Amino acid sequence: MFENLALNSLTVRYGRHVLLNNLCGSFSRGQINLVVGRAGSGKSTLLRVLAGFHKEYDGSIEADGVTFVPSGNISLAFQNPEALFFNGTVEDEVGYALKMRRMGRDEIEPIARSWLQKWGLDPEKCWHSHPLELSGGEKRRLALAACTIFMPPVVLFDEPLAGLDAKGQRALAELLAGMSSEHIVIVVTHEPEILLEQRGTLLYLHSEGCRWFKPAEFLRNSLIDRNFFPLPEWYHSAVGQFAQSSDLPPIKADEVFRYVKKRERMHADKL
Ligand SMILES: Nc1ncnc2c1ncn2[C@@H]1O[C@H](COP(=O)(O)OP(=O)(O)OP(=O)(O)O)[C@@H](O)[C@H]1O
Numbered sequence: 001m002f003e004n005l006a007l008n009s010l011t012v013r014y015g016r017h018v019l020l021n022n023l024c025g026s027f028s029r030g031q032i033n034l035v036v037g038r039a040g041s042g043k044s045t046l047l048r049v050l051a052g053f054h055k056e057y058d059g060s061i062e063a064d065g066v067t068f069v070p071s072g073n074i075s076l077a078f079q080n081p082e083a084l085f086f087n088g089t090v091e092d093e094v095g096y097a098l099k100m101r102r103m104g105r106d107e108i109e110p111i112a113r114s115w116l117q118k119w120g121l122d123p124e125k126c127w128h129s130h131p132l133e134l135s136g137g138e139k140r141r142l143a144l145a146a147c148t149i150f151m152p153p154v155v156l157f158d159e160p161l162a163g164l165d166a167k168g169q170r171a172l173a174e175l176l177a178g179m180s181s182e183h184i185v186i187v188v189t190h191e192p193e194i195l196l197e198q199r200g201t202l203l204y205l206h207s208e209g210c211r212w213f214k215p216a217e218f219l220r221n222s223l224i225d226r227n228f229f230p231l232p233e234w235y236h237s238a239v240g241q242f243a244q245s246s247d248l249p250p251i252k253a254d255e256v257f258r259y260v261k262k263r264e265r266m267h268a269d270k271l
């Protein structure tokens, strides 16, 4: 288990093009570490560097003060991880990483079953199913369970909530928060408001560099100045009026969404 993962003057390139310049700061265990930025700002690339897939970088990474060389020791869940399901059963899918670590089937089964449960899937129901028979939210849970079953000290999630409905997003956000007690959890997201109740930090990547924020502070900046970072329009309409107040209301994004939709429907009925 690591306590923190520090970036020391990390500069990341694609050939001669510098994408991330002189990144400094650290991610910690016990909180959600968000990475936010516009399309193309380098969020996925940063995760690929940390996972050891992209090697064109200068500077260093340290885990608990010791130089850390990225390799397969960190887990990266890509965007739409369920697109990478192979052609087996849920049992094969969730146990794959342990099989690769040379564990036997009898050893794997109890671990895999309890891990599925932890991710909100009932192994009694789905153990022999084909992953593509699961619902969208269940597929995402299975994919993330499969990525994390070998208990890596750091887990990287690239837009884990994208494409799920509001309820699915909220349930998954809670699972990620729960994971943060045992892993350093780094989450790239376009939906920062979903994770806002969590204690945590937010790394904002933008064309001129990067900046670390407290999530609420980032949100307030975005509410006050739409050019700072584009939040969904419905979120502006729901909490925009609180932008200048000292505390943003602890609104759950899915509840706001339902409220706004209901208001829109009532408005449409009146017309
Ligand atoms: N293999 C590559 N070779 C050269 N340039 C690349 C490569 N992969 C990505 N890039 C460039 O690096 C930039 C950042 O890409 P990256 O995928 O990290 O962005 P992102 O912040 O994850 O964007 P998104 O929000 O769309 O997922 C983009 O301009 C992209 O074109």
Ligand SMILES: [Mg+2]
Pocket (backbone or CB within 6 Å): 043, 044, 045, 158
């Ligand atoms: Mg990306």
